[in-house]
Every structure is written in C-alpha cells, then in structure tokens.
Amino acid sequence: MTKLTYPETRRTDQSDAHFGVTVVDPYRWLENDVREDEDVAAWVAAQNEATFGYLKALPGRAQIEKRLRTLWNYEKFTLPSQKGGRIFYGHNDGLQNQFVLYTQDDKELPRVLLDPNKWSEDGATALAAYYPSPDGSLVAYMVQDGGSDWNTIRTVDATTGAVLSDEIEWVKFSGVSWAKNGSGFYYSRYPEPEEGEAFQSLNLGQAVYFHKIGDAQAKDARVYARPEAPETGFSAEVSSDGASLIVTAWKGTDSRYEVVLIDLENPDADPVDLVTGFAHDYSYIATAEGRHFFFSDENAPKGKVVSTPAKPGAGAVQWMEVIPEADGVLSGVNIVGGRIFANYMEDVKSAVHLFALDGAPLGGVDLPGPGTAIGFGGEPDDAETFYSFESFNRPPTLYRYDIASGALSVFREPEAPFDPNDYEVAQVFYPSKDGTKIPMFIAHKKGLDLSDGAPTLLYGYGGFNVSLTPGFSVTRLQWMEMGGVYALANLRGGGEYGKAWHDAGRLENKQNVFDDFIAAGEYLIGEGIATKDKLAILGGSNGGLLVGAVINQRPDLFAAGLPAVGVMDMLRFNQFTAGRFWTDDYGDPSSEADFRNLYAYSPYHNIHNGEAYPAILVTTADTDDRVVPGHSFKYAAALQAAEIGDKPHLIRIETRAGHGAGKPTEKIIEEYADMWAFIAHETGLCVPAA
Known part of the structure; x- marks a missing residue:
C-alpha cells in the first residue's frame, strides 16, 4: 500500500519536568479549543480533508452506508415512565435524528409532546432527559446542543404542549427532582464559566438550587453547597413521601458518597448527616413505611439494601439490613x-x-x-x-x-428488518495473563465459516465500574451480517463482578485491563475464530485509552484499531472539564507513584518508533467537552510523525458532536460506515454488494 502523506503538524519545544523525568509535549498547542484557535481549526480542516478523502475511496464504503441506513430504519422506543396516570416515552420512526417524546393516558391516543428534530437544522440539538411532575401535568426537560455536557432546563405543559418561560442554564451532571406539590424542582448547576472557557475549564463549585415554576433563574434559591470544597458535586432527590430532600455529595467517578437529609417540612431544621466520610456507596432508592431505603456496598462489595427511619431521632443514624449481599x-x-x-x-x-x-x-x-x-x-x-x-x-x-x-x-x-434467529451468541471464559478468568461474549451469523478465521471486531472498556451487558446495536448487527464476528470482553475495571472486579482494574492495577484485552485477542486467535491479520479492536472514551495502550504494547496482535474519543494523554487529563473526577480510576499525575504508573501506559507518550503498527482510525468531535478532543489531536499527530510502518494512521473529527450523547442518527450512520469500511479493508472482509 502506498504510504499516506499526512498534513504537516507543527512541533514545539514544549517539555515538562515530572519527578526528575523530562516529558516532551510537542503538540500541546493542539489542546486549544478549535472554536477559539485558528491554527487548531486549520489543522482540523486539513486532517479531515485527508481522512475523508481516504475513507470515501475505500471499497464497499457506499454499500455499507446504504445497508446500514436500511437496517436502522425501523421503529424504536425508549423505556416509559408514568406519573399521575400519564405515560411518557420516546419514539423514533426509523431514521429521525432524535427521538420524539410522546405522552398518553387511558383516555387518549399517544401524541407528540416534544420533537427535538425541529430544534435545529442539523439535528444536533437533543432532548437529553425529561422529568414529569408528580401529577404528570408538567415536564422539566434538558436540552443538549452539539453533544456538549452543558444542558439547559426548560418546562412544558403536558396537557397543552405549551413550553413555559422557565429557562435554566449552566447545568451539568445533574438530574431534576420535583417538589411533591409540583410547585417547582431541585437541580444542580455550576457557576457560569468565563468567556471562552465553557468547553475546557475545570468544573468546580456545583450547588443545589430550587426553581419555582414561573420565576426567572436569578430568583432560584441555593439550597445546599460547600463553597469550602469546590471540588464536591451534588445530586438532590425529593423523597417519595415529599417530606425530605436527599442530597448526595460526590467528588469523583468512584461510587463513594456522603448523604445529607434536609427536612422539607421544617425549613428551620438543620441538615442531618446520614452518611459521612466518602468511604462507601449509599444510593437512595425510595421511602416507604416510614423508612428511607438505600443501596449500599459497605461490607457488601456486590451490594445490599438497607434502610433507616425517615425521621431520624436523637443520636446516631440507625441502619437496618433489608436484603443482604x-x-x-x-x-x-x-x-x-x-x-x-x-x-x-x-x-x-x-x-x-x-x-x-x-x-x-x-x-x-x-x-x-x-x-x-x-x-x-x-x-x-x-x-x-x-x-x-x-x-x-x-x-x-x-x-x-x-x-x-x-x-x-x-x-x-x-x-x-432482520431475523434475530439468524445469529448466535455464546459466552466463554478465557484466562488473562495472571490466570484470572475473564468473560467474553462472541456473536456471529449462524453457519459462519470459521475454518480460516473470520474478520473479527473485539470491543472493550474496562473502567469506572461500568458493566458491559448483552445489548442490541444496529451497527454490531451489520458487522455480523457482512460476515464478521463480534466479541465483547468483560475486562477488569468494570463492575461485572462487583467492587473487587473494579478495583482489580484501576489505579496501580490498570495494567490488568490491558492484559485482559490482549488475552482476549490471543484467545480469539488461538481458538481459530480470528487471525492476527483479521482482528480489529474498538473502544470509546476510557475504551479509547484501552485501544491506544494495547496497540502500543502489542502492535503485532491487531490488524486495525478504532480508538474513539479516547483519554490519550494520561499526564494532563485532569486539567480539563470533568477530567479531575477520573483520578479515582487513573490516579493523580501530581503524585509521583501515580505519575510513573500513568506515564508507563499513556498512549500519547508510548508510541514506539521502529515497530510496525496496525492501521488506526482515531475518532473524536470538535465539541466533546467530556474528553476534550486535544487528547485525540495530539495522539494522532504523534502517530503520523512516528516511524511505525505504512499502514494508515488517520483521525476523523466530527463537527457539532460531543462525547456521544445526543448525536444525530445521520452522523452516527456516516461515522460507522467510515469505521466499518476502514476495518473491513484492513481485515479482509469482503463487503457484500448492495
């Protein structure tokens, strides 16, 4: 294959000293916000021109997009909720960019309440979440634009469909919880960012507010905050009986909380500390028969249910175990x-x-x-x-x-538009490097010829207590329909087997995650399901880090890699937006022990000259304010500058799309058509004719 000519990327002499180690960072200028920096915007345009030109010419690309569009075109529904006898659910007629919110009761047929497809011309403004009032008469809903984590809360009358004047901005990592009488709701928000800093500055100073329906946001009362601890975030939920506000305080992504009880029937009462110390997960479930019920993992790493009196008396809080581990x-x-x-x-x-x-x-x-x-x-x-x-x-x-x-x-x-019975799914358990048995699901068309191995896509995540359970995806199905195998490995770092499984793949144990994923690839090859030249890997966010790290460690094992919206610079991830929360899983780069661990596997810092790398298509979005795109920009620039063989090492940068949530159907179809064409070409999968 002819060696690609990549757009030129300017290098600088930027370097930093960390505990006696000099770390070069020649592409730091690519961390700048593409909306604010003309040089970064020009680099993005040049990279996309090269990438899209290459992808468009791939054999089978047009057929993949056409078939994917056909498979996608069926009715879809979201899980319903019910309040006051009224049911609410999302509906998509097939290829709509966004789900439409419907409502119905026993006396009426389903009708449209909110249609986000009318909110923007490009379909990139989404309904992020909705929260009906206790009697179902009003719905507070969150608007997400361009995939950003920032949301705006608005309110709609569920009977008339009229959108009220209420508008609340600078909401992030928050739900909505209505007062029992429906007069207003509780939510959490951050201070308004400085000009030009909304998509990169650290998220600090969240507080809980109450919004009364009909009031301007400026009148919202601050209900709970800890200004002395600006790194603390909060969620607030009105108890089922309406008498209490349960405020859960958090500092990161690990499920370790403090819980505060606010008496809504007695405004002069002091808040009661139900849980202190940020040592365990205590998550509110509901209030019934005079008791608050919580999920807890204290002395129960796989979880249990406990309860405590809804009106705490004098002295210590009394917990009672309801359902043991x-x-x-x-x-x-x-x-x-x-x-x-x-x-x-x-x-x-x-x-x-x-x-x-x-x-x-x-x-x-x-x-x-x-x-x-x-x-x-x-x-x-x-x-x-x-x-x-x-x-x-x-x-x-x-x-x-x-x-x-x-x-x-x-x-x-x-x-x-397919027959589920045409596909088979199996679960296997394979040994990782240290002998730990790792579960993996393997799915493909029934009767697929595996005598010479088949083009195989291996997916993983392995972090933040996230569990990858069996789920349906049109894109996965298309890969299998074309003759590919789809494998999903349940790596350590996830929550599939409780807290111990999570702990075994985080902080100083993070290498276990990479070992588990590498072992999954070796198992697929050893069992004859795949071969080295037919094995591709995919992961997003923390999974993008996974793909980047294992390619550096075992470039010989894979034919292609798809790192999506990945955390690629493990020394600076905590400098932007929500990155500081991730130290629970990754560690703190300002700690020497954590620095040495992070530096050893950071994808950006461990690209090895002189080794033949597989084909790599990096994907990100210019408005991703969860994992800022500078991670992927710097990683792609480093790949293209390295002497790592002649396989393509490209970056695809979506516009007006964030970390993934709210992405329009049209953008999803185009992106997956590009990714599937890329790995089909690299793994030898022959795309069926349209």
Whole structure:
C-alpha cells in the first residue's frame, strides 16, 4: 500500500519536568479549543480533508452506508415512565435524528409532546432527559446542543404542549427532582464559566438550587453547597413521601458518597448527616413505611439494601439490613407497588428478584432468556411498572408489569428488518495473563465459516465500574451480517463482578485491563475464530485509552484499531472539564507513584518508533467537552510523525458532536460506515454488494 502523506503538524519545544523525568509535549498547542484557535481549526480542516478523502475511496464504503441506513430504519422506543396516570416515552420512526417524546393516558391516543428534530437544522440539538411532575401535568426537560455536557432546563405543559418561560442554564451532571406539590424542582448547576472557557475549564463549585415554576433563574434559591470544597458535586432527590430532600455529595467517578437529609417540612431544621466520610456507596432508592431505603456496598462489595427511619431521632443514624449481599452483583434496585425489584447481574446477565419491604423473598420476574433487563421504575404506591429487555440479537422490547397479579404484557415491540434467529451468541471464559478468568461474549451469523478465521471486531472498556451487558446495536448487527464476528470482553475495571472486579482494574492495577484485552485477542486467535491479520479492536472514551495502550504494547496482535474519543494523554487529563473526577480510576499525575504508573501506559507518550503498527482510525468531535478532543489531536499527530510502518494512521473529527450523547442518527450512520469500511479493508472482509 502506498504510504499516506499526512498534513504537516507543527512541533514545539514544549517539555515538562515530572519527578526528575523530562516529558516532551510537542503538540500541546493542539489542546486549544478549535472554536477559539485558528491554527487548531486549520489543522482540523486539513486532517479531515485527508481522512475523508481516504475513507470515501475505500471499497464497499457506499454499500455499507446504504445497508446500514436500511437496517436502522425501523421503529424504536425508549423505556416509559408514568406519573399521575400519564405515560411518557420516546419514539423514533426509523431514521429521525432524535427521538420524539410522546405522552398518553387511558383516555387518549399517544401524541407528540416534544420533537427535538425541529430544534435545529442539523439535528444536533437533543432532548437529553425529561422529568414529569408528580401529577404528570408538567415536564422539566434538558436540552443538549452539539453533544456538549452543558444542558439547559426548560418546562412544558403536558396537557397543552405549551413550553413555559422557565429557562435554566449552566447545568451539568445533574438530574431534576420535583417538589411533591409540583410547585417547582431541585437541580444542580455550576457557576457560569468565563468567556471562552465553557468547553475546557475545570468544573468546580456545583450547588443545589430550587426553581419555582414561573420565576426567572436569578430568583432560584441555593439550597445546599460547600463553597469550602469546590471540588464536591451534588445530586438532590425529593423523597417519595415529599417530606425530605436527599442530597448526595460526590467528588469523583468512584461510587463513594456522603448523604445529607434536609427536612422539607421544617425549613428551620438543620441538615442531618446520614452518611459521612466518602468511604462507601449509599444510593437512595425510595421511602416507604416510614423508612428511607438505600443501596449500599459497605461490607457488601456486590451490594445490599438497607434502610433507616425517615425521621431520624436523637443520636446516631440507625441502619437496618433489608436484603443482604448475594452471589450476583446488585446492579439496580427500585421500590414499586410495595415490592422491592432487585436487578442482579449473574455472570453478566440480568436476573430480577422480588422482595417484600422487610426483605422476604417473593419470587422473580421471568425474562425471555440471557440478556439485559432495565427499568422497573415508579413510586412505592404505583400499581404497575415498565421494563425493557434486549440482547445482542434482540432489539429492546418494552414490557408492562402488573405488580399485584404479576401479569406481563408487551407495551411496545419493534419490528426490525432482520431475523434475530439468524445469529448466535455464546459466552466463554478465557484466562488473562495472571490466570484470572475473564468473560467474553462472541456473536456471529449462524453457519459462519470459521475454518480460516473470520474478520473479527473485539470491543472493550474496562473502567469506572461500568458493566458491559448483552445489548442490541444496529451497527454490531451489520458487522455480523457482512460476515464478521463480534466479541465483547468483560475486562477488569468494570463492575461485572462487583467492587473487587473494579478495583482489580484501576489505579496501580490498570495494567490488568490491558492484559485482559490482549488475552482476549490471543484467545480469539488461538481458538481459530480470528487471525492476527483479521482482528480489529474498538473502544470509546476510557475504551479509547484501552485501544491506544494495547496497540502500543502489542502492535503485532491487531490488524486495525478504532480508538474513539479516547483519554490519550494520561499526564494532563485532569486539567480539563470533568477530567479531575477520573483520578479515582487513573490516579493523580501530581503524585509521583501515580505519575510513573500513568506515564508507563499513556498512549500519547508510548508510541514506539521502529515497530510496525496496525492501521488506526482515531475518532473524536470538535465539541466533546467530556474528553476534550486535544487528547485525540495530539495522539494522532504523534502517530503520523512516528516511524511505525505504512499502514494508515488517520483521525476523523466530527463537527457539532460531543462525547456521544445526543448525536444525530445521520452522523452516527456516516461515522460507522467510515469505521466499518476502514476495518473491513484492513481485515479482509469482503463487503457484500448492495
């Protein structure tokens, strides 16, 4: 293959001293915001011109996009919520850029309440979340523009569809919780950033506010804050009985919280500290029979349910264990209709068990097979709940569950343009470098010829206690339909087996994650499923870091890599927006021990000249304010400057798209068509004719 000529990238003599180590950083200027720096904008334009020219010419690229568009074009629904007898859910007729919010009650047919597709010409303004009031008459909703983490809260009348004048800005990492009487809601926000700093400056000084419907934001009352600790963030939730505000304080991504109880019926009462010390996960579930119920991992690394009196008396807070730790990981808990719905992961597959409020077992919810169930939301006195079930070869089906009788009915079921029975899914357990058994799902078309290995895409994440459970994706299905194998490895660092599994893949143990992923590739090759020249890898965000790190460590093992929106500079990740939260998983670069650990695997700093690297297509977005695009810009520049062989090392930079949330359907289809064409070409997958 002819060696690519990449756009020239200016180098500087920037370097920093860290604990006696001089670290060069010649592309630091690429950290600047593309909206504010003309040189960075010009570099982005030049890179995209080269990349899109290359991708457009790849064999099969047009066929992939055409088929992907056909597969995508079926009705989709989001999990419903119910308030005051009114049901709310998202609907997409197939190729709409954004889901439309519908509402209905027992007396009316479903009707459109909010259509984000009308909010912008390019489809990049999204409905990020919505929160119906207790009686269902109003809905507070969050607007996300261009994929940014910043949200604006607005309110709509659920009966008339009229959007109210209320508008709240500079909201990030927050939900909305309504007062029981519907007069207003609680939310968390940061101070307004300095001019030009909204998409890069550190997020500090979050506080909880109350907004009264009809008031201007300037009148919102600050309810709770810790100005002496600006690094602390907060979420606030009104208790099920409306009598308390539960404020959860957090400092990072690790689930270690403090919990404060504010008496809403007695404004003069001092807040009560329910949980102190940032040592454990205490997450509020609901209030029932005079007790607050919480999920906790204190002395229960796989999770348990505890409760405490809703009106604490004098002295220490009294906790009572309701559901003890089990063999499976407790991944979700809800209290609806006087029952506890406990959603467990058992070998990375959902199992839903029911309990009385005193912890007595009441059976379970029958699921269609191995897969992922989510939902079971509602209030303690609701008569029904909704949930969704999906798997690798099964799109999400929405179910309605009557709590008193246990009767189950389908609420919405998609009619997809493919037969799920054409695909098979298996779960295997393979040994990592240290002998630890790692689960992995392997999916492909039934009858696929594996005699010479097949083009295989291996996906992983391995961090932040995130669990990768069986889920449906049109893009995965297309890869399999074309004759590829899809493999998903449940690496350490995730939450698939509880706190110990997470701890085994973070901080000084991060190398275990890379070893697990490398071992997954070796297993696929050893079993004859793939070969080295047919194996591609994909990961996003922390998974982008994963792809970059393992390519540096084992460039011989892979044919292609797709690091998406990755954390690539492990020495400066904590200098931007939400990056400081990630020290829980990565460590702090200002600590010598952490620095040496981070520097040893940082993708940007460990590209090895003289070794033949696989083909790499880096993907990011110019408005990503979660993992700022400077990570990917610098990494791509370093790849292109290195002597690492003649395979293409390109970067694809999307416009008006952030870290992933809210991305329009059209942009998703175009991006995956580019990625699948890239790895199909590199792994020898012959794209079927259109």
